[in-house]
Amino acid sequence: MLLERQNELKVAAEALRLAQHGNGSLVVISGPPGSGKSALLTEIGELAVRLTAGPSAGAAPAPRALVMRAYAAPAERDFPLGVTRQLLEPVLTSGSFVARWCSGPARAALAFLQGDTESPRQRAATAVRALLSMVENITHDRVPVLLVDDVHWADEESLQWLDQLVKQVTQRRILVAVTLCEGEPAAERQEVRPLAAAEHTLLPAPLGPDSVDGMLLERLGVPADPEFTAACHEATRGNPLHLVSLLQECQTRGVAPVAAEAPAVAALVPPALRRRLLQCLREQPPYVLAAARSLMVLGEDADRQVVGELAGLDPVDLDESLWRLRRLALVTRQDTLRLAHRAVHEVIEEGTSPDERNRLHLQAAALLRYRGGAPERVAGHLLATTSRLDDDAVAVLRRAADAAVRRGAPETAARYLRRTLRDIPPHSRARAGLLVELAQVERSFAPSVAVRHVAQAFPLLPGPVARATALVALTPVAPAATLLSLTDLLRRT
Template sequence: MLLERQNELRVAVEALRLTARGSGSLVVIAGPPGIGRSALLAEIGELAARSAGGPAGAPRPLVMRAYAAPAERDLPLGVARQLLEPVVSSGAFVTRWGSGPARPALAFLQGHPESPRQHSATTPQALLSLVEHISQDRMAVLLVDDLHWADEATLDWLDHLARQVAHRRILVVATVCEGEHPAGPPGDRVLGAVEHTLRPAPLGASSVEALVLERLGATPDPEFAAACLSASRGNPLHLVSLLQECRARGVAPVAADAERAAALVPPVLRRRLLLCLRGQPLSVLAVARALLVLGDDADPAAVGELAGLDPVERDDSLWRLRRLNLITREDRPRLAHRVVHEVVEEATAPGERDRLHQRAAALLRYRGGTPEQVAAHLLATTAHLDKDAVAALREAAGAAVRRGDPETAARYLRAALRDALPHTEERAGLLVELAAVERSFAPSVAIRHVAQAFPLLPGPVARAQALTTLTPVVPGVTLLSLDDLLRRTARELGGPGAPARDAGDVHGAWGGEAAGTAEDVGGPGGHGVSGGVGVQEGVRYAEVSAGPGADGVTGPDDRESLVLRLEARLRHLGENDPAVLASAGERLAGLGEPPALDCGGRRELLVSLLHATTVSGTRTAATVAALARRVLDHEPARAAHVHTVLPLMVPVLVTADSLDGVSPWLDTALADAERRGGRLEESVIRSEQALVLLARGRWAAARERAVQACSLVGPKDLSTLSALATVMVALRTRAPELADALPERLRGVHENGELTGLLMLVRGAAAEQRGEPHRAVEHFLDARYALERAGWRNPAVAPSAYWLARALHRTGATERAEQMSGQHLELARAWGAPAGLGRALALHATVTGRGTAPRLLREAAGVLEDSADLHTRATVLLRLAEAVGARQAAEAEDALRRSYALAVECGATAVAVRAQELLGATAVRAAGRSTQLTPAERMVARMAVQGLTNQAIADALGVSRRAVEKHLTSCYRKTSASGRAGLATVLGASDGPGPQEPPLTSGGAVQPQGAA
């Protein structure tokens, strides 16, 4: 089936018509391989043969065919023999056609083709006379396929024939493959007399669909046809080969298989192109290889340099490749399609490919290419990399980190490590660099690489800097435990105030004399860099991730700061040890009052100590909150805080119920993590956000954040902070199934006592939901034992007594329940956080009965006015309303109004529904309208209700009068209130002052408080 060749066939028909009238011509069909030259030549031959039945008196055509081939180029007049030998063999009119000057042609055509005596100087002229004699009786149609491979004598003969056809009934039609002419561009001989040049165009979409229907037997989906057209670029041979391969592989012409079809590489086409390419001059193959290696970095100048060609040879080779349709016609040449890539790759030996990639990397460095362009070529070679190549890979890794692609950066550094000699400082430095990148997406692997580098590093400062690149909140397993590596390095550095490893270790990790001198530590300044790739450079990716001035994030530190960082990590690792927790208070006091926060090491140690005193309950909530807030004010919000112990600051503030400014700080850090592409950073920060949302009583949002945090990293790399956040959310929201999704290594019994205890609490809560209170009591007792053994006694983070008292109360063990509840309440009062104390008071009200419930619930409601936990506040107010009931109707209604508003605000549906039932429809509508107001609008409305003028409100808040008017207008619209009296009715007594509502700006926007 010949498609889209109507124009070419019209030209051929016209040429045949004129030839029959005695006006012959030379027609050339030119184009790249596979465009359909031979098919069009055969169709012209069929047209000529069919013209035999033309008008009476018209000469009958005589069609003669020949096929030139490279293997026969040494056979003189071989193509001419193919054309005329069948005519002589047929015997028709041979006597008349071979008479006179044509007689030597008969001897030549009837003799042996390889006999040199058959070819004399008169033979070409005799052959011309033979064709002329034929044209006197018949219309001579000579068809020559692949004329470019014809022998020299035939080309000369055809050149003479072409000059004589204009006044004879002779039509010569030849095909020429552009780019395959062995001696130069076509046209030097025969083509100089061309009358018509036909250039078949690539097939269009409709023809592709028709061919798919013919070859695969079904009308293709548009996506499938488009994929075939794109893959073949409309080349008929390529398209037919592709469809044959589709049929052989069972690929259907449907949209779902479009991508699969486009990816096929037909073997027939590949062999054809490979033969075509190998038949070209060596310079053409050299340019094709250069294009394969350079890819998108190719420009003519770079291609010529890489191929080792001068501009003339380069341009000629590019011209040939364009004529062969193997490259695009753009200013920056590219290999045309995937088949060409594979063909060129097959024609290139692996060693040559490695050499070209190395040379391309050097060329791009010289020409000012980007570091990642250079690195792409270095990744593609398996040859040995020199120092310049390693430096280029490290530079590319830095660029990848800056653009937020740590995984690509790790690929570059692994390639740089490939040829680094074992047991060298250079290898150690590269391993530390790699770990600093891998910690963002594979922290367990980063720990292993630091452990491999550890014995190769030149001194304790270098080892300390390497250890501080690791992420403390992610556990890891190495040949030596991280605890041992930290402790050994700390002893070598020397320093005061170490945590004791056990009760008998009076000297601690820093006990005894310092293990090394300045010479032991390393070169000048004691940074442990004596040559090659030092650890100073090995940690520079951590500095890049932290940004300029990254004090506190594994950048080059002084000796004192490193000592403090190591101590902070050791204390964090020792938080399962009651002795370590007990020593935290004394160490905290030794930091001074107030502690200095002038360097990152001090801030890290302070946070570690605050977390230890928080979980052990040896300081009050107010004390730890004040110190933690100082750290928050000094620490910039960025993703790199995840790789320190600073994430422990969020649980401290959550436990202390002091959350002002924490959310915007975490939002900024999360945006930084997303920009930098750090999955681990994003996971940890979302876990921190889950804890904050949980503490604010926004359970649904907290659960969503916890699930997101666990889904961002693999089971091996889930942080302990994410696991603890998930367990806390599961416990508070009564969703034990969340904890079931944690990796088995975190859900089993292991050394992490606090996590084990909290998981037991979750199992107890699940038993309660199943209606198994006695089983729940057993789980809660086990949890109490595990948490106390770990030294976790703060009722806000280790609420085993809370859950145990509830379960005992439900089983009827009232006395034991009151005892547990009383103990929990006593500890909560000692800690002093409003949320924890409010919950403890509410529990005690439940356990002790109706007589004490109103008093305890009133106290709880009062305490919770200063809490950020909206859910707990709403629940306690609802219980207070139910407790006072009809005896205190006004108090009950006030409590219900506030409970409903808070429940709606935090999404506590069950509490809101119950409050609505008790409150009544009219009051609910007023309370509902009030909850529609933003905190800023509610503040302005309250001040207006108190009688302040708009200007007075503006002056008090430090904003413009226009801003106040905008907020009041919004209040009237939302509440449907008529004037300030209406606002007073809507707000009512239930809308009391909230906790530290944010101020207005002159533009009317709310500014977050406490942002660092």
């Protein structure tokens, strides 16, 4: 089911009509990974067959389309004219026309297509001319419609052949349609640039909520609750491939499209989507991955300058990195600067070593602290690291705990203080004071734990007055509400 692509198909239909009358063109379908480029390319091929299969309005019957398709892949870039072979080799099985199509200057094309697939590169120039003549011969009987998926991965010789073919299509009954992935470094190769400058460029937009709802009904077989549809749209940003992967995962896990399951959708990261994102990121230059890791560490609403400083990038490289990430739909295009969805965050996190994550979180905490960031925001990064904290970091955590207590979040405050305990010497007066401070926070939601922490602090406190002060800090805790008895502590104090 192809949704929200009516405008693109209208453009393709007009290009096909013109090609049928001898005015061919190049159609480029461009967009980020998973935006439905391949599905649209397939639909254009089917559209060509349908539009040219009916009776002609003129006296002479109009020629029918001959659809040829090729799939370029990174592993085949060293195979000279490999994509061209994919397009034209199936033509040899088209019947009685083959002899005519491979006659004259195209005679060498037949030998090339039937010959050794490992033919030397020096024979490529002769083959290019013959294969061009073969396509021209086909136009006398049919309308060649050449479809190339992921043209940016095509071999150099095929790209040169396509470039020469495109230069001739305006005077021929030929339509060439290719897909190009935005943000891929391979799409910026010098050999690809002439193909990117097309007369017709189609940019499939993300799917809207109504289309997401339609896909839910088609894939899951039952109408979805509005809350579930909204969660799927938010999780995938309307990316068709991401949406299909998510719905497959829902089917696998038995997640029903009801409102109660909406929160679970945001936590699902389908393995197929994870692999696709990982491959996509591996193809990027190192500075792009550095920016992505900074965004992963900084989280929501990251400051642009902090992202650059954390990634170690100058403004030019930062702009280039964010531009690439946006074209790949890995970063939101709104005013806020953050990763597009949870799957991107998890893939980047898995590709970052624990030592590197520790370093980035410590550096992020230092940058935010230097810029006067809120203590709790700085503390979030300190909680995420397992490295030893210095005295300044411990002080930030204690200030963050005070802020959490004031806003009525004692559990959060306790998390900050427990983190500081890991880096305080075990038999120190500082540890005793921190244990008492932690007990004051815990008394409202974990009185037994608070008493235990005061008991641990007792041997480290300097005398009965300090111990009495620590016990008073537990007020008001009813002795019966704790697992440990306060009687002995009170009597000794």
